[in-house]
Amino acid sequence: MNKFKIALLQTRVYENKNKNIENALSFIEEVSKKGADIVVLPEMFCCPYNTSYFKDYGEEENGLAYKALSQAAQNNEIYLVAGTMPEIDGDKVYNTSYVFNRKGIQIEKHRKMHLFDIDVEGGQSFKESDVLSSGSNITVFDTEFCKIGLLICYDIRFPELSRILVQNGAEVIIVPGAFNMTTGPAHWETLFKCRALDNQAYTVGVAPARDYDSGYTSYGNSIIVSPWGNITNKMDENQGYIIEEIDLDIVKKVRSELPLLKHIRKDVYKIELI
Numbered sequence: 001m002n003k004f005k006i007a008l009l010q011t012r013v014y015e016n017k018n019k020n021i022e023n024a025l026s027f028i029e030e031v032s033k034k035g036a037d038i039v040v041l042p043e044m045f046c047c048p049y050n051t052s053y054f055k056d057y058g059e060e061e062n063g064l065a066y067k068a069l070s071q072a073a074q075n076n077e078i079y080l081v082a083g084t085m086p087e088i089d090g091d092k093v094y095n096t097s098y099v100f101n102r103k104g105i106q107i108e109k110h111r112k113m114h115l116f117d118i119d120v121e122g123g124q125s126f127k128e129s130d131v132l133s134s135g136s137n138i139t140v141f142d143t144e145f146c147k148i149g150l151l152i153c154y155d156i157r158f159p160e161l162s163r164i165l166v167q168n169g170a171e172v173i174i175v176p177g178a179f180n181m182t183t184g185p186a187h188w189e190t191l192f193k194c195r196a197l198d199n200q201a202y203t204v205g206v207a208p209a210r211d212y213d214s215g216y217t218s219y220g221n222s223i224i225v226s227p228w229g230n231i232t233n234k235m236d237e238n239q240g241y242i243i244e245e246i247d248l249d250i251v252k253k254v255r256s257e258l259p260l261l262k263h264i265r266k267d268v269y270k271i272e273l274i
């Protein structure tokens with residue numbers, strides 16, 4: 001099984017959490033009927049991306065949104081990378097992505113490792129660390145197709161992390177993200193191309209649809225980049241989805257023809273976990 005279909009759901013984020021969940025469920029059903037194997041939702045798909053909302057919209061593992069999504073994965077017999085949601089754990093809040101298999105069983109979860117604290121003059125400011133705690137686990141999950149690495153948004157800016165995913169067998173890197181109107185036009189495409197090129201892996205970024213009325217305007221432009229660095233598909237700013245075939249033979253071909261990963265001077269330098 002060297003090919004599979006991935007669906008990128010670029011959903012709108014409303015103030016109403018239940019409406020966001022319902023919206024996600026109806027897209028999941030639609031793309032599943034069209035043959036998607038793996039379905040990916042955006043970062044904070046059921047909570048406005050604003051630190052003042054995270055605690056109120058958050059839930060413990062196995063909460064309302066979690067159960068609905070696990071059920072959707074089972075009903076539609078798909079893998080679901082459930083975007084992200086605020087996860088409450090004791091007195092901490094994490095920006096967490098759950099992964100469910102075709103039976104609706106949680107097979108992984110990634111807590112955003114790098115918190116998005118930026119202040120760009122004349123542009124975007126944000127401070128996730130006002131409310132969120134950072135995760136510390138590297139996340140690679142297994143499917144019948146290949147191993148898949150999981151990052152959340154700002155995590156993609158740290159090249160060592162993607163390299164570790166690939167060192168752990170990932171051939172595809174999935175990134176629910178929500179770049180904004182400052183960093184999106186400047187960096188989104190370039191970062192997905194860079195991580196694809198330097199790791200010879202597919203990169204997949206899934207963002208919320210753009211909404212100028214919200215406090216944080218997502219750039220949208222959900223994207224897939226091949227291991228050769230080509231954009232194989234990309235959305236605009238509107239709500240919708242794309243379904244794209246991932247061909248794992250291309251990963252093998254690129255890695256064999258231009259064997260970067262074999263040429264790493266492991267005798268001179270290495271990336272290691274602390």
Ligand SMILES: NC(=O)CC(=O)C(=O)O
Pocket residue numbers: 116152153154155157177178179180183184
């Ligand atoms: N929202 C994020 O975590 C990251 C982002 O918008 C950026 O890196 O730019």
